Amino acid sequence: MTDVEYRAVSPGEEFYRTYTAAQVESVVAALSERAEFPYELTYLGGGSRLWHAGETPSNSDNTPVLGDMDTILTRYAGALLALAPAPLPVRIIDLGPGTTRPVRGLLRHLLDQSRLEGYRAIDISAELLELSRQNLSAEFPELADGFDLRCGDFTGPDLAQVLALADDSHRDGPGPARFVVLAGGTLYNFADPGRVLRHVGEAMREGDVLLLTLRIDTGVDRPPFMDRVSVGPYKPQQLAGMDLLGIDRSCYVPEIGYDRERSEVFVRVRFAEPVAVEVTVDGRPRTVRFAAGDTVVVWRYLYVDRSVVVDQLARNGFAVELFEHGESGQVVLVAATPAGRTGAA
Structure with a gap:
């Protein structure tokens, strides 16, 4: 059995300047427990600048x-x-x-x-x-x-x-x-x-x-992603969290779709290769791993x-x-x- 080789990535200084220790902990918990980057945290730092547009x-x-x-x-x-x-x-x-x-x-x-x-x-x-x-x-x-x-x-x-x-x-x-x-x-x-x-x-x-x-949801004029998951479209700020984590955009493909069980529209990224995200929380290293094909939700909307x-x-x-x-x-x-x-x- 061949060991999986993960691409190791880690956040840069901007990530730790942008988020408090508690917010860093929230990011790690969301990634680990529900495979999601908290969208509300993309309004900080570089993500906020995109809102000026x-x-x-x-x-x-x-x-x-x-x-x-x-x-x-x-x-x-x-x-x-x-x-x-x-x-x-x-x-x-x-x-x-x-x-x-x-x-x-x-x-x-x-x-x-x-x-x-x-x-x-x-x-x-x-x-x-x-x-x-x-x-x-x-x-x-x-x-x-x-x-x-x-x-x-x-x-x-x-x-x-x-x-x-x-x-x-x-x-x-x-x-x-x-x-x-x-x-x-x-x-x-x-x-x-x-x-x-x-x-x-x-x-x-x-x-x-x-x-x-x-x-x-009025039952009419439903977007096409209600029926199938497709590549894009997405807003630049929806990927701000991935950027801050140091994950190169070549590592994943953004997808948009509809989760019928949760009645939610989502934007997520699907990893094209194994990635290990190494984050320091209160001075302790933490690693969250994603295999090729795993997804992380970067935006959600109850529909x-x-x-x-x-x-x-x-x-x-x-x-x-x-x-x-x-x-x-x-x-x-x-x-x-x-x-x-x-x-x-």
Whole structure:
């Protein structure tokens, strides 16, 4: 029996500059336990720079869907404002703001109605927060200095700082109504969206409204990768994690497809040769090996219909107040309020 010869690769200095020790541990755990590079970590370092190109509208076949993701909050801004008790002002809490394109129209509408109390955002990427800051400054030059942008992980304890119940500026009266925004399909990029929903719901208070923008499966105009796995297409930032790990792109082939068991669209890389990734975690070497033909998921998106979205929210402690479609019909805006705490998955 011939021993398999692995190509040994290891991350360079940029990998360890980009990620904290805890994040490096998360990368190794995800690679080892579920053959995945955590997509949220591709927003840091070099991956974040690729998002600057996102400010330029795409000319791809996906343009109507991308346009809806950017405009659906604005399209239904009046209906959303009706969910906030008058005359209370509204504070926007933006979880993972990215370029801020999806939320800017809603901010403008609230300003025009004299209902905007403030804007807070939290993102794991300091680089993307700087892009957010630049875009908000260009759109709202008179207000941007008062916007509160914080670097942190909203899927962990950092969220409590942003959704703190106490608000010293409103000690003598009711605080503002709060819209907690997860735009651009961010929720469905996570390996466990239910856990994220429960975490956010537990940090919200009564009267808060969760706003989700999602692409859903309408049963029509399904992409060809719903029927077969194919080579590409993919976005450059989806391979940023592989690049940071030091894995040359000649070692694998990117694939896109649909996992029917998980109801997920995925982008993954399939190794063309055996690769051993050697990473240092807290001063200790760790090696994760992949044989030829093994795959690593670099992006995922839960692709489900309306009934599944509503059921998932209900099982994780939310009641749907508003469910509206964008112009393309494939993008939806969902407004939901905390309806109790459940232990659902």
